[in-house]
Amino acid sequence: MSAPRIEVRDLTVVFEGRGRRVAAVDGVSFTVAPRQSFGLVGESGSGKSTILRAICGLAPVADGTISLDGEAPPAARRAFARRVQMVFQDPYGSLHPRHTVDRVLSEPLEIHGFKDRDARIASVLADVGLGPEFRFRLPHQLSGGQRQRVAIARALVTEPDILLLDEPTSALDASIQAEILNLLNRLRREKGLTFLMVSHDLAVIDHMCDRLLVMRNGRMVEELSRTSLDSRAVSADYTRALLVASEGFRRGQPAPEAVPISR
Amino acid sequence: MTSLAPEKTDLRAWLNSDTPRSRGHARAIALWGALSDLARNPLTVFGALLILALLLTAAFAPLIATHAPDAQNLAGRLQPPGWNGHLLGTDELGRDIFSRIVHGSRVTLSVVAIVALTAPLFGLLIGTVAGTLGGWTDRVLMRFTDIVLAFPRLVLALAFVAARGPSIENAVIAIALTAWPPYARVARAEALTVRRSDYIAAARLGGASTPRIILFHVVPMCLSSVIVRVTLDMAGIILTAAGLGFLGLGAQPPLAEWGAMISSGRQFLLTNPWVATIPGIAILLVSLGFNLLGDGLRDVLDPRSARR
Amino acid sequence: MSANAPLLAVEDLRVTFDTRRGPVEAVRGISFQVGRERVGIVGESGSGKSMTGRAVLGLVRAPGRAQARSIRFGDAELTQLSEREMRAYRGARIAMVMQDPKYSLNPVMTVGRQIAESLRVHGRRSAREIRARSISMLEEVAIRDPERVLASHPHELSGGMGQRVMIAMMLVPEPELLIADEPTSALDVTVQLDVLRILDGLVRDRGMGLLFISHDLRLVSTFCDRVLVMYRGRIVEEIAAKDLGQARHPYTRGLLACLPRIGGGDAPLATLSREPAWEAPLP
Numbered sequence: 044m045s046a047p048r049i050e051v052r053d054l055t056v057v058f059e060g061r062g063r064r065v066a067a068v069d070g071v072s073f074t075v076a077p078r079q080s081f082g083l084v085g086e087s088g089s090g091k092s093t094i095l096r097a098i099c100g101l102a103p104v105a106d107g108t109i110s111l112d113g114e115a116p117p118a119a120r121r122a123f124a125r126r127v128q129m130v131f132q133d134p135y136g137s138l139h140p141r142h143t144v145d146r147v148l149s150e151p152l153e154i155h156g157f158k159d160r161d162a163r164i165a166s167v168l169a170d171v172g173l174g175p176e177f178r179f180r181l182p183h184q185l186s187g188g189q190r191q192r193v194a195i196a197r198a199l200v201t202e203p204d205i206l207l208l209d210e211p212t213s214a215l216d217a218s219i220q221a222e223i224l225n226l227l228n229r230l231r232r233e234k235g236l237t238f239l240m241v242s243h244d245l246a247v248i249d250h251m252c253d254r255l256l257v258m259r260n261g262r263m264v265e266e267l268s269r270t271s272l273d274s275r276a277v278s279a280d281y282t283r284a285l286l287v288a289s290e291g292f293r294r295g296q297p298a299p300e301a302v303p304i305s306r
Numbered sequence: 307m308t309s310l311a312p313e314k315t316d317l318r319a320w321l322n323s324d325t326p327r328s329r330g331h332a333r334a335i336a337l338w339g340a341l342s343d344l345a346r347n348p349l350t351v352f353g354a355l356l357i358l359a360l361l362l363t364a365a366f367a368p369l370i371a372t373h374a375p376d377a378q379n380l381a382g383r384l385q386p387p388g389w390n391g392h393l394l395g396t397d398e399l400g401r402d403i404f405s406r407i408v409h410g411s412r413v414t415l416s417v418v419a420i421v422a423l424t425a426p427l428f429g430l431l432i433g434t435v436a437g438t439l440g441g442w443t444d445r446v447l448m449r450f451t452d453i454v455l456a457f458p459r460l461v462l463a464l465a466f467v468a469a470r471g472p473s474i475e476n477a478v479i480a481i482a483l484t485a486w487p488p489y490a491r492v493a494r495a496e497a498l499t500v501r502r503s504d505y506i507a508a509a510r511l512g513g514a515s516t517p518r519i520i521l522f523h524v525v526p527m528c529l530s531s532v533i534v535r536v537t538l539d540m541a542g543i544i545l546t547a548a549g550l551g552f553l554g555l556g557a558q559p560p561l562a563e564w565g566a567m568i569s570s571g572r573q574f575l576l577t578n579p580w581v582a583t584i585p586g587i588a589i590l591l592v593s594l595g596f597n598l599l600g601d602g603l604r605d606v607l608d609p610r611s612a613r614r
Numbered sequence: 615m616s617a618n619a620p621l622l623a624v625e626d627l628r629v630t631f632d633t634r635r636g637p638v639e640a641v642r643g644i645s646f647q648v649g650r651e652r653v654g655i656v657g658e659s660g661s662g663k664s665m666t667g668r669a670v671l672g673l674v675r676a677p678g679r680a681q682a683r684s685i686r687f688g689d690a691e692l693t694q695l696s697e698r699e700m701r702a703y704r705g706a707r708i709a710m711v712m713q714d715p716k717y718s719l720n721p722v723m724t725v726g727r728q729i730a731e732s733l734r735v736h737g738r739r740s741a742r743e744i745r746a747r748s749i750s751m752l753e754e755v756a757i758r759d760p761e762r763v764l765a766s767h768p769h770e771l772s773g774g775m776g777q778r779v780m781i782a783m784m785l786v787p788e789p790e791l792l793i794a795d796e797p798t799s800a801l802d803v804t805v806q807l808d809v810l811r812i813l814d815g816l817v818r819d820r821g822m823g824l825l826f827i828s829h830d831l832r833l834v835s836t837f838c839d840r841v842l843v844m845y846r847g848r849i850v851e852e853i854a855a856k857d858l859g860q861a862r863h864p865y866t867r868g869l870l871a872c873l874p875r876i877g878g879g880d881a882p883l884a885t886l887s888r889e890p891a892w893e894a895p896l897p
Contacts, residue, residue: 086802087773099511124513137504141526143332150522151512179326181336187659197508216658216829221872221883228880243803250874250883273877288803289876291836292810 046113047074048205048237049081049098053107056090056097056261067093069261070107077204080231080238082252084245084285090261091241092132095207098239099129111205125155128198132210134190138182144168144193145178151201163200170233171196172226188219192226199230206231208240212247224251245289249273257282343606350602356595363408364415373402375409376560384578397581398570406562407588413563414592417478417547418540424482426536429489434524436490437497439516448494455487459546467555474547474563477556481546485539489532496528530607537600541593548589564589620647621791621823622670622708626683629665629674629847640665640678642847648791650821652814654838654855656831656869662847663827667793670825671710672700687791706736709784711777713796718780719768725779726764729786736787755782755812774805781812791823792816799828810837831858831869843869846893865892 056068068090075081083091096102098109098116100123109116117123131137138147148167152160168178171192182190191211198206208227212220228251231238242248248255249272257264257279265279277283287293326332344350363370372393379400387395393404436447463480470476500506501524509523550556551565559566564585571582629641641662646653657663669680672692685692687708692700704710712718720728729748745764752760755778768776777797784792794813798806814837816822828834834841835858843851843866851863861867871884 086804099507101507101510120510120515121513124511127511129508129511131504131508133504137508139505139509139523139526143326143329145329145332150509150514154513154518176325179328179332180324181332184324194508197512201512217831217869218658218872218886221874221885224874225882225885228882244874246874246876246878249876250878250880269880284804286876288807291832292807292814293836294814 045077046110048077048079048112049075049239050110050113051094051098051107052110054094054097054104054109055106056093056102057105058103066105066261067102068097071256071258071261071263072107073256073263073266075237075239077237078231078235079254080240080252082248082255083239083241083258084243084248084255085258085264086243088260089258091258092209093261095129095209095239095241098207099123099127121154124151124203125201126203127205127207128201128203129207129209130191130194130198130211133214134187134194135182135214137194138190140182143179143181144173144185144196147193147197148200151197155201157201167196167200170199170230172222186219187215188222191215191219191223195223195226195230199234202234204235205237205239208238210242211240213242213244220247227251245272245285257285340606344602347602347605349598350605353595353598353600353602356591357599360411360415360592360595364411367408367412371402371405371408373405375406375562376401384574384581386578387580394584395578395580397567398574403567403581403584406567407564407585410562410564410567410585410588411592413474413557413561414544414547414589417474417481418543420478421482421485421543422536422540425485426489426532429486429491430493430525430528430532432486433490433493433495434497434520434528437494437528438501438520438524440498440501444494447490451487451490454484455491457484459484460549463546463550464553464555467550472555472558474551474557474561477547477550480550481543485543488539489535492531492535493528496531497524500524500527530603534600534604534607537596537603540596540600544589544593544596620649620686621688622648622825623684623686624666624670624682625685627666627669627680627685628682629662629669629678629680632677632679639847641669641680644844644847644849646842646849646852648823648825650817650823651840652817652824652826652838654834654841655825655827655844656829656834656841657844658829658869660846661844663829663844664795666844667710667795667825667827670793671704671708672697673704673710705784705789706787707789708791708793709787709789711780711784711792711794711797714773714800719776721768724765724767725771729764729779729783732783732786751782751786752779754785755779756808757782772805774801774809777801777809778812781809785816788820789822791825793825793827795827796829797826798833799830806833832873848893850892863892864889 052072054068054071055066058065058067071090071094073081083094085091093102097104111126117126145164148164149160152163157163164178165175168175173189173192173196177185177189185193211227212223215223224247227238230236238251240248240251249269252269254266254268255272256266259281264281265277267277267282271277275286277286321335321338323335326335344354372391379396382390382396382400383398385392385396387393389395392402394407395403397403397406432447432451436444459481462484463477466480466483467476506519506523509519547556548565548568551563552569554569557563557566567585568582571585574581624647625645626643627641627645628639628643631638631640644666655663655666665674665678668674669682670685670692672680674680682693687703690703692703695703719725726748729751730744733744733747748764749760752763757763757775757778763771763775763779771779792813797813798809801809813824817824826834826838835855838855841853841855841858842849843853843863845865851861851866853861853866858866858870861870865886868884868886872886874883
């Protein structure tokens with residue numbers, strides 16, 4: 044069997060500040076096979092987004108290893124960028140307010156020395172379902188869904204094989220979320236991408252991912268396949284609480300689980 | 307006339323379009339949007355007109371001036387406005403005040419232009435580098451900025467001019483040397499918030515180098531605050547230059563410079579008040595123009611003031 | 615239809631924004647009633663749901679302006695009140711809870727002082743009485759160590775805790791109607807349910823009316839008694855929450871269908887194709 048596309052082993056991320064050490068991620072391990080889609084699910088403070096940032100070198104790795112195809116990820120920023128790209132949660136914050144769509148997409152092409160930039164921009168815009176009329180617009184002339192499509196296009200324009208998705212639809216309306224999720228699934232099939240997706244929404248992860256890891260307070264709770272989640276074959280109480288919560292409100296039912304009072 | 311109308315509306319539609327068809331078109335639309343926002347504030351328009359008048363006066367000074375600025379006429383000294391074709395009267399050497407004001411605008415404008423092109427650029431560079439990199443770089447650069455900021459501008463300018471000899475060039479250099487720290491502060495404050503944003507993280511993940519991020523991603527976000535600040539500071543810079551001229555440390559006679567003109571006119575303030583007040587009014591109007599324009603620019607450009 | 619007389623009756627409410635390109639209507643003539651029940655307003659961003667909530671309280675800020683043929687609250691006609699008279703209603707008889715407690719609490723004051731101040735405004739005196747009342751208030755919103763919460767500053771509280779404190783403060787004057795604008799959207803799912811349980815108890819035990827504004831159809835459909843679905847400033851459907859499965863309007867049905875479900879498989883989700891006809895007023 045070939046090496047997993049992404050392997051995270053015993054990853055620990057520690058933030059230090061004001062004399063306190065906080066382990067945002069504490070000994071987390073998982074593997075993602077090529078062309079698979081893996082989900083990290085949890086509530087705020089679970090460390091799920093920190094894992095993505097650690098893979099990208101945006102968060103300090105205190106312990107553990109991250110490898111891509113069995114090797115350490117390329118240390119140089121440019122070489123790494125050719126393999127791994129990320130889509131951020133907030134489409135309003137992830138696009139430079141003064142850069143047109145054209146500029147957003149042509150900059151990575153310029154950095155990596157692509158020649159046929161015009162053709163690539165046109166084709167990646169078509170890939171994410173934006174017409175050529177969007178090419179010279181500024182972010183404030185776009186809706187949230189359109190911005191997120193531009194962010195996806197930016198991630199894909201240099202043809203990476205791994206896409207990290209940090210709550211890519213949680214800032215969007217439900218109908219727009221459906222469009223973006225469909226788009227991501229289609230692109231994964233067409234381009235043979237590997238997804239590592241973070242979300243607080245169990246239903247979104249279930250829809251998008253073959254396997255998932257439930258996290259809480261920086262630690263692993265349990266790893267599940269989609270089939271076991273669908274048949275509610277879960278072993279941890281916390282996962283069960285998340286499952287119940289994802290179905291909405293139930294009158295006359297006690298709290299599924301004690302919730303910590305404050306942080 | 308009638309054939310012009312459709313063309314006009316075409317241009318308007320082109321400028322207001324929300325589907326730009328090229329990079330240039332996108333830029334034209336953004337510029338037009340900012341200009342029409344500016345144009346809705348009458349005070350800003352008034353300020354802009356004053357600056358425009360200064361620009362035109364400086365550009366066409368020899369055509370506008372009725373006399374040579376340093377042509378003396380000792381027989382017609384200290385004459386009141388209107389006397390014998392002298393629109394604003396004559397000074398103590400019988401030179402035409404109107405012509406000297408007109409030619410003096412070139413001096414004022416070049417002082418403004420040189421300072422506006424050097425100090426803010428330097429400040430922007432220091433500020434964005436410090437703000438983006440953080441850590442030790444930030445600490446060293448900002449302490450250096452604080453040290454320069456601690457020097458009183460006029461005193462440093464006086465010392466500089468005293469060491470190198472009075473001239474308008476030295477006065478400008480002295481002003482520029484002391485004017486940049488506030489821009490560094492403004493740019494750094496802006497850069498500190500910008501560097502945490504997702505679009506900077508995205509640029510980094512796209513493989514962009516740090517200089518590229520500073521230059522193309524951070525600087526554009528800091529630029530508008532600095533431009534606003536520069537415009538509002540212009541009045542102060544003109545006054546400092548005029549102040550140096552007044553003290554005899556800036557422009558040297560017979561160069562027509564507004565501050566020096568006030569200085570030489572002050573001996574006749576009680577007997578022939580126009581000699582000193584007219585250049586004073588010129589300084590006042592130009593300073594007012596820059597301040598009004600700066601206020602309007604702040605409303606349009608400053609990210610902290612309300613977005614439409 | 616609620617069994618009892620409506621607490622709030624809004625008729626032909628409009629909110630208009632004056633923009634550079636002319637006036638834009640965010641709310642286009644909607645009418646609805648709220649009794650002593652949970653009424654949900656659901657819609658996507660730009661549907662005008664938040665503006666509706668603000669307009670009832672007279673909180674639409676310039677360049678927006680709100681007009682209505684009538685907004686009746688109990689015996690009072692709110693459209694006829696001056697800003698000063700309105701202030702007597704706002705906060706006292708109609709309260710509002712916003713999405714993010716971080717922006718509603720004063721960051722430099724302890725929670726205890728903020729609660730004490732709101733108690734004092736509403737007429738309680740002695741320090742001991744205020745303290746006892748503060749603690750019982752926090753207990754009412756299921757805060758287990760009220761002493762510690764009273765002594766903390768807002769940034770020391772988690773989102774769910776902050777929102778509970780906000781709700782507790784809103785309840786000091788015992789309002790008859792609570793307008794909650796996305797009160798749980800900034801919270802984790804498990805915490806979300808706790809906050810909803812508190813709101814639910816207030817309606818059940820105190821007979822308070824609740825106008826619950828949210829983008830989350832699943833939450834609204836399981837929590838509210840009645841749902842108003844808004845689209846581009848109009849109410850396109852009004853339906854009992856339990857009947858949402860039989861919704862008639864294609865927009866409501868589309869909103870329900872586009873949500874991913876656990877066990878729903880990975881087949882493409884249904885998407886909405888918006889039709890211009892949805893923007894027409896209801897017959």
